[in-house]
Amino acid sequence: MALTAGDVERFEAARPRLEAIAYRLLGSAGEAEDAVQETFLRWHAAEVDRIEVPEAWLTKVLTNLCLNQLGSARARRETYVGRWLPEPLLGGDPMLGPADTVEQRESVSYAVLTLMERLAPRERAVYVLRAAFDYPHREIAEILDLTEATSQQIFHRAKKHIAEGKTRIEVDGAAARRIVEEFLTAATSGQTAPLVRLLTADAVAVGDGGGKVPARAKAFEGAVAVAKFLWGLFKPTEAKRALLGGAPEVYAWTANGDPAVVVVVDGRVVGVICLEVTGEGIAAFLSQVNPDKLGRATALWATTDHGDPLLTAF
Template sequence: MTEHILAAERFEADRAHLRAVAYRMLGSLSEAEDAVQEAWLRASRADVGDVGNVTGWLTTVVGRICLNMLRSRRTRREETLHVQVTDPALRPRDGGDPEEEALLADSVGVALLVVLDTLAPAERLAFVLHDMFAVPFDAIGPLIERTPATTRQLASRARRRVKGAAPAATPDLTRQRAVVDAFLAATRGGDFDALVSLLHPDVVLTADRFVVPTPEPVVVSGSHTVAKGAMAATGRALFTGPALLDGGVGLAMAPQGRLRLVLAFTVTEDGITEIDVIADRERLDGIEVAVLDA
């Protein structure tokens, strides 16, 4: 019987792949590590003698674990959605490395993680396993108790959410993307002069009362004042990435894959003229977030 037990070395060969699957399912590095560890505990007790594709089998094991975690998350609807963006909850759980989490979010795409977080658990599983890891629908269906055809429909629906509605027909969408990317790079790098160069001299930034927080919205103006404020937000910038926000290019901040804040920009030939910083959950829920084309 022991010859049919999965060896630890064989599991370790797939650990990086399994972590990648779990991270895209859960959006949190610490939760992904928990899911992979649970997968090992289950796999180490299973008889794999009849398993032809061990990697595929382990992928479905992790998928099922993540599905249960997502369902549990939705039933309690995450208290973290209601904390302020300045809270320590921005940091990964269990003392995780925020830089590692930020790098991983960048590699996957913050906007993608945000959209995935809006999907129902079954939709997320179908999309992630099929579209991102090429698991066939007939292998995914049993995990969510759906037929392959219904599973295909779930993945298709999720795919439409990821892509979003067609962006507004504007010739400067590419320029918007370049300016927003440059803004994020300058903020992360602490390059004050580069930030000022992107801003119109009379730029106006409005932050709703949930951003700071304050009793009333905060309004500041002037390129130097706005740039100084951005310099104070370099920590937030680690978990921020470009996204389509209602068809325009903006930035979404999503520590652990959950949307906390967006920056909507007005970009003209003279630079960034307006920045709207939104953390109000009701307003965030009304914004269509989609993934920008590469």
Template sequence: MDRLALFEANRPRLLGLAYRLLGEASEAEDVVQEAYLRWDASTGVEVPEAWLTKVVTNLCLNRLTSARARRELYTGPWLPEPVFTGGGELGPLETAEQRESLSIGLLVLLERLTPPERAAFVLREAFGHSHREIGEILDLDETHVRQLYRRARQHVGDGRTRFTATAEQRRAIVERFLAAAVHGDVAALERMFAEEVVSWADGGGKVSAARRPVSGRERVARYVAGLVRDPRAGEIEFSVRSINGEPGIAMHLWGELFGIVVPEPGADGLVALRTIVNPDKLAYAAAQKGSA
């Protein structure tokens, strides 16, 4: 296999790694392209997959500090860039851990972690690397890696939603939510929500969106139903798609992607709604093949 073919064979995995570390698909693509330039100029690499993993991880770590500073100045809630999945764009999604590590909800929780904690968590949970291998990637001893991973699990675990359901059951829940929302059925929405449900909307100051979370079953139900009264609502095309490895809702207006909603189910009903309408955040998904 020639060098270009070998890199291309690794590209989905590397893009999936960079995206999980950064939460930004466009930024992840830049990292992977930079890794390719380094790969093309390299010589004497004995284990290409390990070498590329280390390069991508460390490029992401260098970017995470500045990314955190930007997010602190962000207008309204910050949510990750959504990605349409199902075609292997971000590597395999065969296990529950691989799918969860890509979910919008978990990517939000990963913002709590320091860059090294995030790297240790992602490399372990999503890609199954041993503590020794992670130490080699991060240039840390194995004991330090174990500490990083333990702290990461503790920080993430505090906000993690535990809900076991098949893909078909999750899709059915999202379809019922969409039907109730489109019809403005407040009562039906309330029945679907957990008592402490929270709705976040990421407009980034570019488009109109709630700049503070909306909390509570009744308030969120009224909020969602109120959105249907938007004059454009009758012209919006809604579809249930695989978004970040889970069922979500894509909204197209006049053929253009203008919003994505990802409901998060829990044991007592939907516990969160995350809506991304910032056009900058939607650019990657809008450009994906078959996004319309």
């Protein structure tokens, strides 16, 4: 059945919300876009005039497509080279979705997206729909073919798993820049002591190179080990510049609502380091350097007024 212009407009109006849901469920912008496009194909094939509540219908189709995708994604990640981390979204990306409440901002933070990998697919779906999009449990139950009581139980269990992570501190753009500036000053000081003072005692550093860029599969653990790693990472060498394909520019930005270091070479984002900030200091450095997960960041960067870099080479 051919869609009318109004049917297409209705779907396009829902697209930003659908993409934001899919990204939180899948942790990948590319996979989220694919899931939303498949949802559009299902919409195109449906008898749209018989769908009483289009938003609910679209959300159900999308969510179940994502649940199927999560099942196969788990199998793929078992053979993934190195450590798997989500695809970061730079500040200003519409796929980040709603950010009006603490729960909405928390649900898209890089740390929580990483923690959500531990959840079963259905737990993840309930958590995302409830915490990030404020769906009532009655509607979540209808979307996932659950009882309302089961939806509530799953949500409380998922929240408990997420709460096992450290308590993040929310920061605005100006505070994020100050944190990144302070970190870079310490990282390029030539000493590890200034870095250690910024970190929590049990700080960790994790990187995702996807087998395409060198990244250690095992996390660096403890303030001293992390500080030594970061000091070496930001120490200028010709080998690093050769690996990156040129002299990098380093910027302070945000990614997924967290302070972030963005590394750019000739307009191409080659690395995003998200800083997880707690009341005790910086608790984690989550680095995405897999080029397959930086294409969207590069496209957004090209349209952004990002000012001058804090560093021009390392």
